[in-house]
Amino acid sequence: MTQATAAATGAAATERFSTDKVVTGDTPPERVSLLARQILEAVYATIREHQVTYDEYDALKAWLIQVGADGEWPLFLDVFVEHVVEEVANANREGSKGTIEGPFYAPGAPAFATPATLPMRPDEKGTPMTFHGQVRAVDGTPLGGALVDIWHCDDEGFYAQFAPGIPEWNLRGRVTADESGHFTIRTIKPAPYQIPTDGATGAIIRAANWHAWRPAHLHLKVSAPGHQLITTQLYFPGDPHNDDDIASAVKPELMLDPKPIGDGVDVEYDFILDPAA
Template identity: 85%
Template sequence: MTTVEDKATAAATGASATERFRTDKAVAADTSPERASLLAREVLEAVHETIRKHNVTYAEYDALKAWLIQVGADGEWPLFLDVFVEHVVEEVANAAREGSKGTIEGPFYAPGAPQFGAEGTLPMREGEAGTPLTFHGQVRSVAGVPLANSTVDIWHCDDEGFYAQFAPGIPEWNLRGVFTTDENGNFTIHTIRPAPYQIPTDGATGAIIRAANWHAWRPAHLHLKVSAPEHLLITTQLYFPGDPHNDDDIAAAVKPELMLDPKPTAGGVDVQYDFVLDPA
């Protein structure tokens, strides 16, 4: 019998992430020719300066060309860019926020998850492995006003580090859901604690990781998009203390403000985290 581990290859994951991006986000940017010229020129100048500074050889240049071609052939550009570049884009885009901290979305978001009220259980397989987790909190404004009817869109990997819709053999909406807060801005989500995982390493992204002698681990985390009318959406991730890769996350997405404080319960783990949204 073929397992998820056997089939969750970088190429398959990359193809899923690429297709999802094309479906959901591939829109023309409203960027002027002057802005496009500025950004493209400065990126190229940075590459040129690196070549000069380190006396890059033709053999190294050809290796780079071959690797760039393979990233495209493997469909891994969403994976590579989201792991190694997005955290800086997020940092710049959200620098002026006063409310909750954001971090990267990553390549595994899928819109249209099942809708719930203020409390519910994420879709799971029968006998879903993992420690039961109750996650609850409040959504409020920077002025401290509870935000009723806010949306809490949550997704995360399973106990083996795999995401529904990006690894085979997992139901479409497994461990994905959208919750709506009550009149006091509160929500309660029942799920399982996600596992740390390695990003797929059998493709081109893995090749550069091995060549540089880096690791490929992401710490365990919950993904969230939290929004409310007349407020700015926040995209973020929440992390668990004690994970060995909180300090060296390959995606550089961990922030101290995003660390949870789990409390053991008779049936599993309880965590509380409140979200503060900036006005639009």
């Protein structure tokens, strides 16, 4: 498979965001003014506190321009900023913990009834994995017919639609739970991966001497009528980057407990959905 590049991944993420996200423009001017002014004041304070030079300022301008040229704003913002937005947005939830969506979601994945096997190549590499659980309300009521929208990278760390040579819906699917809210999904265990580093995001990572790794994880959006959708990720114990995820998205409540079964692993996780606001 041709190696994925930051430019290609960034362009795909930017195109996806521009196509799928609806910007309503209904934020009141007072709110825009408040947020914009506070962000600028934080920038001013940083410049004054650290005596930023013109050389550093010009380097920042050049880098900001390159982020846009590389189409990497979705990648950069989702990796470095989204986790705080998610923390604020879901602060009052009683049910399952959420975390970031990330830049690699693709709506409209193939639909299946449980039990389901995600689309994959005949020679798909990786450890076979069965993922199952139940979707319930916060009062314990099973949510029959709940929808489990799942996507994850392959055994080499690449996502379908964001890297070349992968079938469109590889390792992506929307699975409808049974009447008792139970679901079973057969797939492969995803791999840890580095976010693309050949573009502007990689440049700031290298300049700051950071690493670019994300631990292995499953992405999920779980929903049911009358309840709030939860967007989350689930992680695997023992991954060396669970404690220093570049995206700061790992939470203890999102850790799986894999059990060996045959030549693969079995993982169970239940989702608790809050009532719709």
